[in-house]
Amino acid sequence: MVQDNWFQYEYRRTSTDYFREVFHAHSQMELTYVHEGRxxxxIDGKSYSIEPSTLLVFPPFRMHRIQIQVTEEEPFIRSVLVFEPAMLHGYLHEFPSLKSFFQRLTLQQANVHPVIAMAETEPFVTLLKQFSSTMGSIREVEFEENVGVFLLSLVHQLKLSPDGESAFLKKxxxxxEDIIRWxxxxxxxxxxxxxxxDELHLSSYHVAHLFKESTGTTIVAYTRATRIRHACSLLRKSTLPLSEIGYRVGIPNPSYFSKIFSEIMGVTPLTYRRHLIK
Structure with missing residues (x-):
């Protein structure tokens, strides 16, 4: 595994135990290719099936949660790439179309679905394997340059990926579905x-059990994540003070709003807003 503050990469990371995340986000771009696992x-108020030979795309500050049913016979094998978007800025000047795409991607404005079907033979996956096999022999003085070319090539392949509604959108x-809409x-x-x-004409226990069984998370956790997702939208699209944003998303206590936001997003609401207007 290669790891630094600006670049982390591990090819075919394997988990043989139950794998579940909490709702979270981070300032880096994350690209995870699933070799094996279901x-x-x-993400974004929708749920998607994860299957083998799929690419998961998480732009900076995109709140998400993954749950994988793992056994020794069916492990979770994925290649994980996490990097700071600023790394690519110096490499994109000569490629205006790619630069525009990457900027829209980092601002969550590009039409790239979070789950993309991608065979192991596709160029994107081939690049992942090639870099893994060669990065150990790259001289230290040339490492950052090689990483830049590697990332540039991956973003180019991502730009070529099909758009349209994801086939993995789960019903x-x-x-x-009624709970999510409510x-x-x-x-x-x-x-x-x-x-x-009461609105669904079910018992409280039945509602909570149904939701947890289907999504792997609790209704309370999902509601909290939904509030923070809408808070992020207000932070991006308005100049409202933080106290007003917290009030509008159902968290009227400013200190508690900041606490919950930081737990999920990894930064305070103010830092999140400042990051977007750099």
Missing amino acids: GLLI HHHHV IEKHYMEPFRLEDLA
Whole structure:
């Protein structure tokens, strides 16, 4: 594994135990290619099936959560690349179209789906394997330059990937879809499981159990992540003060809003906003 503050890469990382993340985000770009493993990705209020031979794309500060059902017979094998977008700025000047695409991608404006079908024989995956086999022999003085060319090539291949609605968009049991819609409609209000259960004509226990069984996360955790996702949108699109944004997404206590935001996004709301207007 190659790891630094600006660049981390591991080819075919393997997990043989149950793999589940909490909702989180980070300032780096993340590209994860799934060689083996099946599970669920929740991102932007939608859920996607994760299957072998798929690429997962997470621009900076894109909140997401992965759950993989892992056994010794069916391990989770993936190649993980995480890097600071600033690394590529110096390499993109001669490629205006690619530069525009990458800028839109980092600002979550590019039409790139979070799950992309990609065979092991595709150029993107070949590049991952080639760099893994050669990076140990790269001289230290040339390493950053080689990384730059590697990333430039990957972004070029990503730009060529198909757009359109992802074939991996997962449809849940209709009650779970109803729960998700209800949370999207009521996230700015104080959350009461009883209100949600009453609307669905189910018991509170049944609602909570259905959602956890289908998504691998609790309704409370999903509601909290939904509030922070909408807060991110307000931070990007408005100049509202942080206290007003917290109030609008159902977290009226400013200190608690900042605490929850930092836990999920990895930075404070103010740092997130400053990052976007650099």
